[in-house]
Amino acid sequence: MSTRILEILISSLPKLLLYCVKVTIPLTVCIYAISLVLALILALVQVLNIRGLKQFVRFYVWLFRGTPLIVQMYIIFFGLPSLGITLSAFPSAVIAFSLNYAAYMSETIRASIESVPKGQVEAGYMIGLNYFQIMTRIVLPQAAKVAFPTLFGSLIGLTKDSSLAASITVVEMFKVAQQIASANFEPFALYCEVAFVYLMLNTILSALQSYLEKKMTWKTKN
C-alpha cells in the first residue's frame, strides 16, 4: 500500500467517525425508536382484532413492504414538495425509514405474540387474571424473547441501510466518504474504509445482542 493511500485513510478516519457519531448513529436510533413503537401498535391492532383498524394495518403493511425503501424516500423528499409539503432531508429519511421498518417489525412482533401457546392465556384466565394482565405479564414478555433476535437483526440492518439516506442528500457517514473519495480520486480505499467502520459498528451490536440474549434466559444459574 502506498504511503499516499495510507495517509488518506488515516486523515479521513476521524471525519468518518465524527459523522458516524454525529449523524449515522442518531439517525439510526431515531428511526429505530419510532418504528419500534409504531410496530408494536400495528401488531397489537392485529392481535386484538380491532375491527376496521385491522384492515387498515394489513393495507399499510402490504403497501410499505411491497415498495422499495429508496422509492419511498424519493417520494417523500422529492415528490411531496410538488404537493406543497417540503421537508428537509433528515426528517424525510426518518419518516420514510420509520414507516418502512415499522411494517416489517410489526410482522415480527405479531408473529411472536401469536407464537405464545394458547394454554398460557387460558392458565392466566383460570387463576383469575384479566386480559390486560395476561397480555402484560405473560404474553408480551414471552413474545419479547421470541421477537428479540429478529428485532435486533432489524437494528443491525438499519445501521447499514441508513447509508441509503445519502441518496436524498443527508450528509451521513457514507455521504462523507463519497465526498472525500471524489476529492482525492481514491474510491476503492475510501469505500473499503467506510465499510470497515460499518462492520465495526455492527460487531459491537452483535456482541451486545449475544450478551442480552444470555441475560434473557429463563433458567436459574445453578
Place this chain on the structure above:
Amino acid sequence: MLEVKNLHCSYGTNKVLKGIDFRVDQGEVIAVLGSSGSGKTTLLRCISFLESADSGTIRFGDFEKDITKVKRSEIRALRMKIGYVFQNFNLFRNMTVRQNVLEGLVTARKMDKKEANAIADEMLGKVGMLHRADYYPEQLSGGQQQRVAIARSIAFRPDVILFDEPTSALDPELTREVLNTIAKLASEGVTMVVVTHEMSFARNVANRVIFMENGVVVEDAPAKEFFENPKEEATRRFLRTVIEEAAVKPGQTPETESSK
C-alpha cells in the same frame, strides 16, 4: 355447589356435548371416565368458559344463569372460585415456580406480598416442590411441573378444582407422583373433578364416578358401585376393554386402538 343442566356444546357442526347434567357437591371427589372424544375435557372447558357452550344453565352456589348469557365480569368472578389443572401444565414459562404460584394471589387478587409468599411456601411444601421454588418451568420434569401447577391452583383456595387429564402427558413414574399429590388433596377434603384414564385412581380416590360416551353421561354412580356393579351395558363394555388393555404384557401391541 356446582351444577350444569342440559349442557350442549359443539365445534362447528360436530356436536360434542349433547345435554349433560352434572353436579358437584362440597367435599366430593368425582372421577370422569370415558374414551377419547367422549366429551370429558369439553365438559370441564365449558364449565370454566374456556369453550362457549351452545345452551344449558350453570349454577354455582347462589349464582344461577343461562350459560350462554353469563357476562364477562361474572365469568371472571366464577373463575376466581374455580381451580383448573391442565393436561400440559401450562405453567407461565417466563416466571419461576414461586412467581407462578404468587401470580394468582398478588396480581389477580391483590393480596399482600408477604402474606402471599407465606401461602406460596405452604402450597409448594404441600406438593413437595419448595426446594425448586426459584427454578423456571423448563428446568423441571413434567411431573414436577404438574405438581407446581396444582400448587398454583390450590393457592387461592378455590371452591372446586377441575383436573383435565392431569397425568396424560406423563410417564408411569411421574404419573404416580402427581396422582399421590392429588390423592393427598382429596384426603384433605378438597372438592375436585378429575378427568382421567387412571382406573385405580378413580377406584381408590374418587367417591363418585361419571362415565361419558358420545357426549352424554351414561352412568353416574358411587365409585364402589361403579366398578363392582355397573348398571349400563356401555359401562361394562368400557371396563372390560380397560381391564384387557391393562392385562397386555409389555412388548405386545394391544388389539384395541390405542389412544393418540
